[in-house]
Amino acid sequence: MISASLNAASAAAPAPKAAIAARQAGYKKMGAAMKALNDQLKTGAPVKAKMVGAAQALAAAAREQPRLFPAGSGPTAGVPTDALPNIWTDRATFDGQMARLIAESGKLIAVVNGGNADAIRAQAKATGATCAACHRQFRADN
Numbered sequence: 001m002i003s004a005s006l007n008a009a010s011a012a013a014p015a016p017k018a019a020i021a022a023r024q025a026g027y028k029k030m031g032a033a034m035k036a037l038n039d040q041l042k043t044g045a046p047v048k049a050k051m052v053g054a055a056q057a058l059a060a061a062a063r064e065q066p067r068l069f070p071a072g073s074g075p076t077a078g079v080p081t082d083a084l085p086n087i088w089t090d091r092a093t094f095d096g097q098m099a100r101l102i103a104e105s106g107k108l109i110a111v112v113n114g115g116n117a118d119a120i121r122a123q124a125k126a127t128g129a130t131c132a133a134c135h136r137q138f139r140a141d142n
């Protein structure tokens with residue numbers, strides 16, 4: 001019973017201000033994870049465990065984001081946010097961009113586990129492209 005109600009609570013969208021804080025924290029985590037991964041790739045001898053950890057952190061944070069854009073958490077929420085209003089008028093496109101990030105970051109874990117540096121580099125780039133594509137369309141200030 002307890003775990004069932006906890007699951008229900010975590011699936012529900014938080015109130016707008018809490019959602020904004022949580023999604024911004026999630027994006028910061030993603031940014032840090034991308035940097036950690038790319039920093040490893042830049043070294044002559046990347047440490048696989050560190051790259052796996054970064055890819056897992058990235059994918060986990062990505063999976064949290066879809067519920068953190070409830071109605072009312074745009075520019076009218078009363079706290080600073082770079083989320084553009086078109087997120088809520090073009091939700092299907094926005095959700096599609098999110099789904100692409102979740103898919104590419106999931107694939108990144110597998111590729112990192114495979115251990116081929118060139119393949120990891122290519123998949124890190126493909127993942128980063130999903131960030132940039134969404135920011136161009138749905139984020140102010142970039």
Ligand code: HEC
Pocket residue numbers: 020023024025027028030031034058080081082083084094095097098101127128130131132134135138139
């Ligand atoms: C589906 C769209 C989407 C995708 C995909 C996406 N972002 Fe963002 N990102 C946003 C939006 C919208 C904001 C503004 C959030 C806010 O201010 O409420 C944002 C904000 C950010 C911020 C600033 C957070 C802060 O306020 O300090 C960082 C850093 C960031 N994103 C990194 C990333 C990285 C790295 C990726 C890919 C691994 C990524 N984002 C993928 C939409 C996206």
